[in-house]
Amino acid sequence: MMALGMFVGLLALILINVPIAVALGAVAMAAMVWHGGMESLLGAAITMFNGATSFPLLAIPLFVLAGAIMNSSSLSRRLIAFASALFGFIKGGLAMVNIGTSLFFAEISGSAVADVAAMGSILVPAMKKKGYPKEFAAAVTSSSATLAIIIPPSIPMILYAVMAEASVVQLFVAGIIPGVLGGGGMMALAYWYARRYNYPVEEVFSWQRVRATFKDAAWAFLLPMIILGGIFGGVVTATEGAALAVLAALFIGGVIYRELNFKHLYESMVEGSIQTAVVMLLVASSALLGHLLTEQQMPQQLAAWIASLTDNKWAVLAILNIFFLVAGLFLHSAAAIILVVPIVMPLVKAVGIDPVHFGLIVTLNLGIGQQTPPVASVLATACSIAKADMWKVTRVNLPFIGVLMALLLLVTYVPAVPMFLVDVFYR
Structure with missing residues (x-):
């Protein structure tokens, strides 16, 4: 009751x-x-304080700050120029540039909203100018940005790891193959759209331009290699890697590119502080709720109820997929993770589901939720940039959501896809 x-x-x-x-x-x-x-x-204040002071959570403001600093240093422009040199000769190449740039920017920001804000403000106007419908431009930008929470580092994965007591590093590794597959699927769909609607070719392929743009963006490429290499190699933890990302971003933006000034740094710090405050307030509030739920043994009761229906882990995964897809319609990803994950983890462990595997399933479900109204935070941001109606964009976006749904089913029922690299390196 x-x-x-x-x-x-x-x-x-x-x-x-x-x-x-x-x-x-x-x-x-x-x-x-x-x-x-x-x-x-x-004891409410102490419970909230303890809930928000977990060491792994420090990675969130640090990754957000690193992404904001690099974006202030014209990282977006350099990445787009390199992606254009690689994909611009293909029909509909600017759409592929959008997707390819999102794949890379995801390795720095870990946030889909940050990806849309950084990439969309440049690419959406460029696509509209080249003759792409604004609805298509918004759909491509929005759906490809969702890859930012699948490819490491991922802020939702960090939150999940804290709530489920799982390994952040193993979650990051598990997201690599699904992220690449999702990007490839979206590029194939964009090419099909381009062939059907005769979208333009941007430029003739030139190795000289590829080399020049790669050289211009070389330090930007080095940043995720250092950070993720350190994390995956066991040299630093995810939190220490996030701190390293901030230092590297300051060095690259201020010393190498010489485009980071105190005004940009101040704006980046304000942006990072706002995003962090929103997440941390959610974490602190959820600590109260989690304390109460634990006292009342509600997670155990839910686990027992579902287990009474079936003890087959594949059937349980189907039920939980539906549950998280519905939750994603109404809750932002951080709120859904904080609110729901502690409730369902006893069930997940009881039926023998690997917490790392389940973490990627949760992340994908909530990524799809970022594309589906009424909440659809990432889609709303893309529509605002494109000045397009959300429902019209949603109709165009349905095939891209279909790619994400297919990826979700693949990850759910073929565990080797997300877990292959985890098993090779950590088990």
């Missing part, structure tokens, strides 16, 4: 546009008072 009341209360607050973090905290405190009286709130 209490669980139903909490759900109804949370939904009601969200529907009247109360911020999710505030709604979570309010519902948790109301339930605590209902169950244990006013004295149960005495």
Whole structure:
């Protein structure tokens, strides 16, 4: 009965546009008072503080800051120029440039919204100028940016690792093959669109231009190699790698490219602080809710109920996929991870699902949620940049969402796809 009341209360607050973090905290405190009286709130502040001070969570503001600094240093322009040299000779090449650049920028920011903001502000106007429909430009930008939460480093993966007590590094490794497959699938779909609607070729292929643009962007390419190489090689943790990313971004932007000034640094720090505050408030509020749920043994009760329906892990994965797809319609990825993952983990472990494998499934589900209204945070950002109607863009975006859905099914039911590199290097 209490669980139903909490759900109804949370939904009601969200529907009247109360911020999710505030709604979570309010519902948790109301339930605590209902169950244990006013004295149960005495430890609320300590519970929230402890929930938000996990060491792995430090990686989030650091990766966000590194991405913001590199974007202020004209990284986007250099990456786009190199991608244009590689893909511009193909029909519809600018769409492939969009996808290819997102694949690389994902290795720095770890955020789909940051990817859209950085890449979309340049590529969407360029695509519109070349004759691409604004709906198609927004759809390509939005869907390819979702790869930012599949390819390491990924902020949602970091959050999941903290909530599920899983390895951040193994999650990062598990995302590499699915991320590349997703990018290839989207490029193939973009090429099909280009052939069907006669989208333009950007330029003639030239090795000289490829070499020149690669040389111009060489330091940008070195950044993720240093960071991810250090993390995967066991030299640094994910959090230490994030700190290294900030130092490298400052050096490359300020010393090598000489395009980072104090104004840009200030703006990057403000952007990083805002994004971090939103996530950390969610984490702190969810700590209260998680404490209450643990006391009431609600996760165990949910696990027992689903286990009474089936103990087949593939059937359980199908149920959880549907559950997370529905959650993604209404919750941002961070909120969904923080709210739902602690509840379902006892079930995941009980039926023998690998937490790393499940982490990638969760990340993909919530990436799809970023493309599906009504919330669709990444899609909304792309539509705002393109000045396009969200529902018209959604119709064009459906085939790209189909690519993500196919990738989700592949990752779910062929575990070797995400787990191959993990098994080779860590098990």
